Amino acid sequence: MKAVSIEDGDEHLFWDHVNPDPLDYYFFIVDLKQRREQTKVFLALEGDTIEGLALLYSDYIVQLRGSRKAVEMLLEQVTLDKAEIQCPLGCQDIVLRRYRALSMAEMILMQLRRGEENIQIKHEITRLTPEDAEEIAAILKEVDPVWWGDVQAEKFKQSMETAVVLGMRQEGKIACVGSTRLVDFASNIGIIATRKEYRNRGYATSVTSALTKEILKTSTAIIHVLSHNAPAIKVYSRVGFKPHKRYVFIKGEKITT
Numbered sequence: 001m002k003a004v005s006i007e008d009g010d011e012h013l014f015w016d017h018v019n020p021d022p023l024d025y026y027f028f029i030v031d032l033k034q035r036r037e038q039t040k041v042f043l044a045l046e047g048d049t050i051e052g053l054a055l056l057y058s059d060y061i062v063q064l065r066g067s068r069k070a071v072e073m074l075l076e077q078v079t080l081d082k083a084e085i086q087c088p089l090g091c092q093d094i095v096l097r098r099y100r101a102l103s104m105a106e107m108i109l110m111q112l113r114r115g116e117e118n119i120q121i122k123h124e125i126t127r128l129t130p131e132d133a134e135e136i137a138a139i140l141k142e143v144d145p146v147w148w149g150d151v152q153a154e155k156f157k158q159s160m161e162t163a164v165v166l167g168m169r170q171e172g173k174i175a176c177v178g179s180t181r182l183v184d185f186a187s188n189i190g191i192i193a194t195r196k197e198y199r200n201r202g203y204a205t206s207v208t209s210a211l212t213k214e215i216l217k218t219s220t221a222i223i224h225v226l227s228h229n230a231p232a233i234k235v236y237s238r239v240g241f242k243p244h245k246r247y248v249f250i251k252g253e254k255i256t257t
Helices: 011-018 026-034 068-075 092-098 130-143 153-162 203-215 230-239
Strands: 002-005 039-046 049-057 061-066 082-088 099-112 164-170 173-180 186-194 220-226 242-254
Touching (some): 002 068, 011 039, 011 049, 026 039, 026 061, 026 186, 068 092, 092 099, 092 242, 099 230, 130 164, 130 186, 164 203, 173 203, 186 203, 220 230
Parallel strands (some): 061 082, 186 220
Antiparallel strands (some): 039 049, 082 242, 099 220, 173 186
């Protein structure tokens, strides 16, 4: 088995491999198509057969797929001091030999195809704008400081120029926010966040429904959720999302010897 970059002429093998299950390889496809200059993809090859793939995006995000042997080989291509790593279930021990976990959790990829939705918009939804970025960033840090603690208002403001960001206002402030970027084959809902004082009122269900309704006009809807986040899974399931794949997510620092 050998590890090769798709830049070396094996890109056709990559597309043949990922197209049968584009949801599993969602970030591989989107990052390669939309942000190629920030993206590296490596293949673990046994002859012409792909045994695994690695995505390195923007010098901090790493996506790993494939067998244990392939994951171990591909991880050798990762030289980052700090990284957010997603790997197959059962491969976390391989990652932990090289990276000290600052946080680790199981993640579920959920999907919803047109015709399977249960849209429930029971509250007034509004389109949020870049002028709301500072308030949104504060909400994200409050809701989950581990996951969103590094979010910066100015950077989030720039990202809103290409995103659909919806929310609900109560008492003059944003109570719940959600966002997605529309992609032709599948669109990922990257954010659903509700201020603590406004939870258990159905706001997240309405925002998730509104985003899903927009996505299903053109593609499949997907969302990633931590497996221990039972309230979020309940909301997404209510709208019609179903589990598709499971991974391990590790935010880590490279172990130096």
